[in-house]
Amino acid sequence: MTTATFRDRRIVVAAIASTVALGLAACGGDDGSEASVDAPDKLTYLVNAENGNIPPVLEDMAQGVCAEQNEVLPLEISSIPQAELDAQIQLLVGQDALPVMFAAGGTPEEGAKLWEAGKLVDFEKELEELGVLDLIEPGAISTIKNLYGGAFNFLPFQYNVEGIFYNKAYFADNGLDEPQTWDDLMAAAETFAAQGITPFAASGEQGWPITRLLSGYIYRSLGPDALQKVADGEAKLTDPEYVEAAAQIASLGENGYLGENVASLDYDSAQNEFLTGNAAMFYMGTWALTAINDPEQNQIGVDNVGFMPFPAVEGGAGSIDQYPSNVGLPSTFGSGTFTSEVGDWTKCITENFGEMSLRDQNTISGFKVVNDVPGLPPLTQEVQEIIATTSDTVLWMEALFNAKAGQDSSHNAALLVTGEMSPEDFMSMLQTDLDAG
Template structure:
């Protein structure tokens, strides 16, 4: 069972400080070593060796910090790059920013197939990592993080671990749930919903007052399925997604269909933002932080922008809760994991490996993890010794995260089935299909994907 964020963070506060990633034994005792060269020891580097060491070289780094709400994380990455370049003679890191879906589902798979990925790149855990390891494209990081003394500093590396070896490092943890406008709830006389019926009741009240119950921007289809993923896990349980892949579970099963029929109810009742199919992801956050929606289903990564007084009209009125119970075996669980991070090409020469090691040293430490939490609201992937100075909503998110977690469906589900789900949900929102028809179509795509796996 994965540690929950809150349990792990509580435990870490009782521990000592992180082992300094920069400590590699250089320092105390070095002056004595410098006075004499022991028998059999290597001589000092030759002039030619020093010249080669300083010879300029470039490595590529692909990131996905391209949206307006990712500016702080991009600045953090740029600072890490500068420190990395300063620590490796001759190194120049060439940054390339790309929209995350294009990178993950289009460009990186093509590069992996051709054997030409960037040297450092954004990597998603689970299925993505497993298939790239199988193709021999990812660098085994186990010896590097062991040498740096950070292997045991992460909360969880399961999604980047294959056959006991670690091939990626998560930058942050996340949970997904419901942000809500506390002032709107108070004005409506509504409490945080505990059940599905409670959720419908508060949505009815909001709509009756001319307030959008749920902010939603679904032009980016993945956004829709944050909420649907939680809903079908509520009704069908956390084993449903692995079951789809193994064939022991079907999308057409009554407990799965139940969740999608309830989502269809939300659509028909007009509880979602008007015109959402034409809106990009950032627009749902804009709707919510302008005080025009009662609720927003989103990831914990959104909290920083929602409570930023320079961006949000409701900075002091934002709360967070786990999606309410729906009467199924997945009630109370929360979608959370450590899926997003960095991976590294297996095709590296010695100098490039030195650069990668320095990048990991500069990026994965307490200073940068806490900076990420304070500036961007991303929950840390590493154990921190101090959580002071973070915004208050983090406490509510951690409280909600104090539940058993399940991984996001797209870390397990094959691309063919995922794409069918995304396209089908847009059709459902547009009134072009029904929950029943969608599940039948999706099961056919799942069957095809499973056959491909068997080949």
């Protein structure tokens, strides 16, 4: 992108933001209540172009299980690069021209603003009236509420929990049980390191796989609201207990538990370290099941991969069953076009998307799978059971950060674990970003 093009785009986005600010202010309302409803003649859906999973499933549903709904409101999908999605949605809001259905923007804060302006459907209300609210996994609802202003206002077309994938054989060969506490985890890491096995594969190039470990420790030690308190200004990342969490993660690098090349490893390389047996553990979201279930990538065998939650911290306020989770880039319906016909489509999606996504795309969503899907690998079934029994979730490190803090967190995570940046300096940098707004 040339400098001139980038400058022009910034001007356009700034103009859009000004228009949206006026538009949202004019809308008023802060409870997601619906204003007058315009009847659409199509089920228009704006989605990020990078998403190759959701559109094919919806298209199959339109030709199959939802054909009746599609006859009334034909599905019409359009896409836009994710980097441009926020600006496009803001422009459409300012023009009062939101599509019937659309993907969330890049930051949860923008989705929360749309909710406060009364632009989004209250799915807790609408799905209850449609009789299908119980077909949404409680954990997915919890995650969406944590992200988008406390309301169930987006649908979980994708849903992942996060934890530690581990090599069962390495644990069994050393007489190690699945770690229940941080101390247990560190003892296992010491055992593997002594044998020349990298305890944890992690990408320092991406950075966020390291900060996921940091937020995991924060949640277990300080409780599930620890980062919400920071977002609300009730606590600071520079408080001693938060800095201590950063010091614990820094110690992973200091002790050699992340391997010698953590700073230069990208995501795929880190994943490969685990799947080829060079590393004993790999903290990641359950989207990694795609690679784990692929025999060409997984050289240790799918039956040799276990999955465990981030362990408890002794004396901590968090619980081991509070899984970090995310809903990818979720989608929603505009309140201004949510007619009974759109409701019929929504009901059909809720009843069928979970099963069809799992069967056709091998992806897990936050929609319950009512019928058995044959041929699922055991680990995928185990993850499904975890999702089905999880109701209280937490977020990830940068979920409630502003853009600058999110970027600095990921870009400097490797420096934290290589000793080039102290825990105090790392957390101070992020807090400065947050204070700047």
